Amino acid sequence: MEAWMAVVVGALFAVSIYLMLSKHIIRILIGAAILGNAVNLLIFTNGRLTREVPPIIGVDESVLSAQAANPLPQALVLTAIVIAFSFFAFLLVLGYRAYQELGSDNTDEMRVAEPVDDQTPPLGY
Amino acid sequence: MAGSSEAQIDLTPAMNLEPVPLLDWLIVMPVAWCIVVGTILLMMRKNTAQQHLVAIPAMGVQVLITAALLSQIIINGPTTMVMGRWLPPFGIAFTVDILGAVLAFTAAVVALACTIYGIKDVNGSGRRYGFYSFLFLLMAGVSGAFLTGDIFNLYVWFEVLLIASFGLLILGSEKGQLDGATKYAFLNLVATTLFLIATAYLYGIFGTLNMADIALKIAQSDGTLPLNTVAGLFVLAFVMKAAAFPVNFWLPASYHTPRVVVSALFAGLLTKVGVYAILRIYTMLFSLQREALEPTVNIDALSFAVAIVACLTMLLGAIGALAQTNIRRLLGFLVISGIGVMLMGVAIGTEAALGGTIFYAVHSILVMTALYIAAGMAAKLCGGAEDMTKIRGIYQKNTLLAAITLMLFFAVAGLPPFSGFWPKLMLVKASIEGAPWWAPFSILLTGFLSTIAVGRVWALSYWKPEDDDNETQDDANAKSPIGVSDFVPLIGLTIIVVVVGVFPQSVFELAYQSAEQLVNPVAYIESVFGSEVVE
Numbered sequence: 001m002e003a004w005m006a007v008v009v010g011a012l013f014a015v016s017i018y019l020m021l022s023k024h025i026i027r028i029l030i031g032a033a034i035l036g037n038a039v040n041l042l043i044f045t046n047g048r049l050t051r052e053v054p055p056i057i058g059v060d061e062s063v064l065s066a067q068a069a070n071p072l073p074q075a076l077v078l079t080a081i082v083i084a085f086s087f088f089a090f091l092l093v094l095g096y097r098a099y100q101e102l103g104s105d106n107t108d109e110m111r112v113a114e115p116v117d118d119q120t121p122p123l124g125y
Numbered sequence: 126m127a128g129s130s131e132a133q134i135d136l137t138p139a140m141n142l143e144p145v146p147l148l149d150w151l152i153v154m155p156v157a158w159c160i161v162v163g164t165i166l167l168m169m170r171k172n173t174a175q176q177h178l179v180a181i182p183a184m185g186v187q188v189l190i191t192a193a194l195l196s197q198i199i200i201n202g203p204t205t206m207v208m209g210r211w212l213p214p215f216g217i218a219f220t221v222d223i224l225g226a227v228l229a230f231t232a233a234v235v236a237l238a239c240t241i242y243g244i245k246d247v248n249g250s251g252r253r254y255g256f257y258s259f260l261f262l263l264m265a266g267v268s269g270a271f272l273t274g275d276i277f278n279l280y281v282w283f284e285v286l287l288i289a290s291f292g293l294l295i296l297g298s299e300k301g302q303l304d305g306a307t308k309y310a311f312l313n314l315v316a317t318t319l320f321l322i323a324t325a326y327l328y329g330i331f332g333t334l335n336m337a338d339i340a341l342k343i344a345q346s347d348g349t350l351p352l353n354t355v356a357g358l359f360v361l362a363f364v365m366k367a368a369a370f371p372v373n374f375w376l377p378a379s380y381h382t383p384r385v386v387v388s389a390l391f392a393g394l395l396t397k398v399g400v401y402a403i404l405r406i407y408t409m410l411f412s413l414q415r416e417a418l419e420p421t422v423n424i425d426a427l428s429f430a431v432a433i434v435a436c437l438t439m440l441l442g443a444i445g446a447l448a449q450t451n452i453r454r455l456l457g458f459l460v461i462s463g464i465g466v467m468l469m470g471v472a473i474g475t476e477a478a479l480g481g482t483i484f485y486a487v488h489s490i491l492v493m494t495a496l497y498i499a500a501g502m503a504a505k506l507c508g509g510a511e512d513m514t515k516i517r518g519i520y521q522k523n524t525l526l527a528a529i530t531l532m533l534f535f536a537v538a539g540l541p542p543f544s545g546f547w548p549k550l551m552l553v554k555a556s557i558e559g560a561p562w563w564a565p566f567s568i569l570l571t572g573f574l575s576t577i578a579v580g581r582v583w584a585l586s587y588w589k590p591e592d593d594d595n596e597t598q599d600d601a602n603a604k605s606p607i608g609v610s611d612f613v614p615l616i617g618l619t620i621i622v623v624v625v626g627v628f629p630q631s632v633f634e635l636a637y638q639s640a641e642q643l644v645n646p647v648a649y650i651e652s653v654f655g656s657e658v659v660e
Contacts, residue, residue: 039318
């Protein structure tokens with residue numbers, strides 16, 4: 001099960017990196033969303049994948065049984081989902097606003113901050 | 126089942142049942158205070174005239190809190206406070222050693238300077254859209270990152286400071302800001318995601334997120350674990366945050382676009398959080414799994430890679446600074462160059478080198494903020510121009526500003542008697558002893574190139590008199606566009622830079638003690654688990 005999840009996570013990473021190599025903001029955005037999900041699945045897989053053992057501590061025990069899923073990575077994933085979601089919302093608005101203001105979603109054409117025809121500094125006093 | 130009738134359950138193995146000593150509350154105070162004040166400022170976002178009246182005293186209190194924390198840590202050694210009374214490694218721990226306390230204090234000082242400079246630099250609309258709230262949330266993130274002892278918590282603080290920095294960066298929504306912010310946002314998102322991936326793997330290996338616990342388990346591991354991969358991922362994530370060479374491009378694209386006060390704050394704080402994280406994770410946690418690359422060169426393969434990155438970063442920064450005409454972009458490249466110098470200390474990894482890195486980080490936080498403020502004031506004197514060819518005759522217009530800027534230029538280039546000289550001296554000495562010849566050579570070459578870059582700015586924009594056809598502008602000098610609230614933070618920071626340069630002894634000692642605690646984190650681990658765990 002974990003091996004298959006590793007393959008899925010790897011595929012998601014590959015897709016997101018491919019998309020983020022694009023020059024278009026919209027593709028980078030989709031890549032960032034997939035990247036967040038890939039990382040969440042990676043953390044989730046780190047905490048063992050099982051459905052059979054309920055995470056209940058018995059009367060005479062003090063820890064979960066070794067086969068039960070680890071709840072901590074799930075808590076980490078929840079935190080990471082919230083953060084990734086808010087970041088993605090911000091990036092969507094930023095990307096759209098940049099498209100409105102700069103008239104392009106191609107990062108090569110977004111050269112307001114770093115103009116192409118930049119002067120070289122004066123060489124003499 | 127677990128009703129109140131079962132009070133006989135023994136909670137002592139998992140929980141701290143004694144009341145927390147009052148002094149330990151100091152550890153979370155810098156973070157809690159910033160969040161509280163940031164919230165209050167958010168509630169009064171429409172009272173733009175009163176915001177700075179709250180923000181400046183509140184940031185003053187932040188400086189006092191971090192100063193008290195620093196003095197406590199110096200007296201008592203590293204101290205830990207756990208959240209919700211859960212004992213480590215179960216609960217989230219805030220563990221402060223001298224390194225964290227020094228950087229938190231320096232960050233608070235710089236933020237106070239920026240808060241004061243913001244009085245005139247941030248207009249009503251900037252305040253209404255939450256400049257001061259974002260400033261305090263950014264400080265909460267920065268302080269939290271410096272003080273936490275839990276690796277996932279460190280990630281969360283990175284995100285807190287990142288989202289606050291997004292808000293600050295786009296405040297004003299100019300075209301250039303949107304352009305710069307797009308590149309800044311995406312590349313930093315990738316960097317923090319890499320950090321999260323590395324954290325996930327580390328948790329998968331050790332099953333714990335507490336830094337002291339990880340340090341213990343790495344020390345006990347047998348060398349079969351894939352720790353170099355994880356360390357490499359962490360280093361990649363943090364050098365991206367710190368803007369080191371192959372992954373530095375978000376910094377020169379964005380740092381010159383927002384308001385001057387925002388640039389000053391970012392240049393002082395953000396990249397140094399990346400350097401701090403490298404020191405904490407790479408140097409402290411992963412220090413015990415190293416094998417020397419060659420017997421003559423006492424550094425391992427990963428550190429060797431960091432050394433090469435450091436060299437390229439400092440040279441790229443200096444050469445990039447030489448090629449700029451926009452003064453704020455030039456300063457952005459000097460920030461990058463300083464990051465390279467700090468990384469060289471990390472790569473060498475001896476106590477002397479790490480001491481140099483920590484000293485340089487403190488110096489860089491102070492000087493870069495002061496330089497951006499000074500550049501902003503020079504631009505105000507010349508009607509908002511930031512181009513080296515358009516700023517003219519600052520010495521004529523305001524001699525004090527020109528003199529202060531010259532001192533800061535000397536400091537950033539590493540010339541004595543200012544604060545940049547001593548850490549570079551420590552690093553050159555350490556790299557002659559512990560690294561190949563090109564390490565000290567590139568530090569010295571970088572100093573030389575930076576001197577040329579800043580010297581040219583001073584000669585052309587400050588010293589050279591204004592062209593004669595602009596005589597009419599002299600009348601405007603009667604009402605100078607820069608006032609007391611601009612000079613107070615600049616002079617304050619410059620005084621610190623000069624005092625640290627002339628009397629470096631106390632900063633030396635603090636830096637060496639921090640480096641000792643990093644190389645041998647026994648006190649750090651003992652403060653988390655008690656002295657019986659460390660054999």
